[in-house]
Amino acid sequence: MNLLTNQPGPSVLPYRAALDDLRMERAFSRIADSDLRLGNAITLLRDSKENYPAWIEAIRAAERVVHFENFIIADDETGRRFAEVLMERAQAGVKVRVLYDWLGSSFRALPPFWRRLREAGVEARVFNPPRITDPFWIRRNHRKLITVDGRIGFVSGLCVSDSWTGGKESEPWRDTGISLEGPVVADLDAAFAESWVLAGMKPIPKSELPDADGIAPVGTMAARLISGEPGMLRTYRVDQFIAATAQRNLWLTDAYFVATTSYVQALGEAARDGVDVRLLVPGSSDVPALQPVVRAGYRSLIEAGIRVYEWNGSMLHAKTAVVDGRWARVGSTNLNIASWATNWELDVVVEDSGFAEAMEAMYLEDLANATEIVPGWQSRRRQAKRMRSRRDRRFKRGGVRRIAAGALALSSSIGKAMGSRSLTATEAGSIAIIGFVLLALAALITVFPVLIISPIVIGLVWFGLALLIRAFRLKRRVRLRRRKLQLRRRLHKKKETEATPGG
Incomplete structure (x- = not known):
């Protein structure tokens, strides 16, 4: 040290x-x-x-x-x-x-x-x-x-x-x-x-x-x-x-x-x-x-x-x-x-x-x-300003390697x-498509409300039936285990009786 x-x-x-x-x-x-x-x-x-x-x-x-x-x-x-x-x-x-x-x-x-x-x-x-x-x-x-x-x-x-x-x-x-x-x-x-x-x-x-x-x-x-x-x-x-x-x-x-x-x-x-x-x-x-x-x-x-x-x-x-x-x-x-x-x-x-x-x-x-x-030029200017402030903070902490890496990343990202x-x-086109899709869905649901109600009903019925079937199967397993256990006990008791003299 x-x-x-x-x-x-x-x-x-x-x-x-x-x-x-x-x-x-x-x-x-x-x-x-x-x-x-x-x-x-x-x-x-x-x-x-x-x-x-x-x-x-x-x-x-x-x-x-x-x-x-x-x-x-x-x-x-x-x-x-x-x-x-x-x-x-x-x-x-x-x-x-x-x-x-x-x-x-x-x-x-x-x-x-x-x-x-x-x-x-x-x-x-x-x-x-x-x-x-x-x-x-x-x-x-x-x-x-x-x-x-x-x-x-x-x-x-x-x-x-x-x-x-x-x-x-x-x-x-x-x-x-x-x-x-x-x-x-x-x-x-x-x-x-x-x-x-x-x-x-x-x-x-x-x-x-x-x-x-x-x-x-x-x-x-x-x-x-x-x-x-x-x-x-x-x-x-x-x-x-x-x-x-x-x-x-x-x-x-x-x-x-x-x-x-x-x-x-x-x-x-x-x-x-x-x-x-x-x-x-x-x-x-x-x-x-x-x-x-x-x-x-x-x-x-x-x-x-x-x-x-x-x-x-x-x-x-x-x-x-x-x-x-x-x-x-x-x-x-x-x-x-x-x-x-x-x-x-x-x-x-x-x-x-x-x-x-x-x-x-x-x-x-x-x-x-x-x-x-x-990004557009305004976004680039804001990004450059934020990156400068971050580099300044890193400089105060003495992170020389990170300063160099940050400067390289900045020059690469906004310089080309x-x-x-x-x-x-790109963003405008995507948002417009999403907006049109949402409006179309709203119109369909308004005219045909069954479109949104039916999947919910089907899902609830499916989940309900699945849970009931699962519960039935679990109860059946419990009954089968009990029967097997009772059968084993009977067989064990029978063996003990046969092994007892005079039994």
Whole structure:
């Protein structure tokens, strides 16, 4: 310790840095409810042209078991291509399990498609179809996961549909995935096994599920799996933690950004602290009704110092984050309450500087095909004034690094007008659309009040019936348990009587 400056000496600094890393790791593990797996090899895969061939190659090489879980599996050219590969492996004696979501896939692939798979030996199961006993069927399995022989796995934002490959009149969707080899694959299989049971199937034998400790290291990368489940908010906690701890940059890509106020505040606090926070979202969405809502939220982001970009190509469907050249997240979770709180999602956080560098390079390539939303001149002047006052306060606190980072973020965010679009014009169009929609809904409800009353009545009836059925089933279980207990007592008493001399 330097007594004059009250600062730790040089020999203390490495120890303190190691201690800080250990504390960070423990905090991350608690928040994510997931262990960090070392010794993995992870490859970044861009779009369907890199993801689909890697998936098919791995499935074709399967010798024991294939686990295939996806939100959308469509009966189109892409879906049938995967179906052929899965059926061929099943007919070759490989255990092939396919799990598809009812809402995502049922209308894109009709029963004959699934019947053909099952007749070929594929165990295909639908996840969470509508049931009168479950009013919460709106919770969806939004995961995109493949594992083969416990050896290799894939996690991504890609579904199985021609939308991702494009056609004569449409461009392929922009999306991101990864391939994984090493101990983390055991966690992928465990996540699939949980979904399989939730879908009503018998538990997968442990002999078919790999043990992370039994998988030899194949690389140097560290990774952890985040299994999103309804009500658990694991990924939300991780996203908040990353926003709170980012030091240099936080670059986000999201397909359906409708974040909570607290998350937007966390991003804003990071930006105000000098972190380079950027958000890349679609310029045109496959859910057109959502686009005005997303754009209406731009002002709060931009005024907080967050740089917002709209993708100029076809649908941008990726869900990624890269932080400080150290952490990166790839998976299925969108930055909205449906993904965070109500869906089953799956993401991988990779802690590796080389992988983060590749993610940053890919992000900058995407920004080259994007338009930045910038504030008008009055908003820029107010923003510059606020940023100056914040830099002055930081200077008084002696935060030299943060001053430089803040100045860099400010010059980047308000200094570039080329290839940008005014926030005011974007916001005006979005607000006008929302206004017209609200007026149209008001008119419909006035003329046809049954439109709003009927869903409420249906919902109440559904919830009421579901609760009554659940209560009846619970009472029946109690009666059955009582009968079994009485039968055991009688058998026990009978044995005691027979064992008693003279009985």
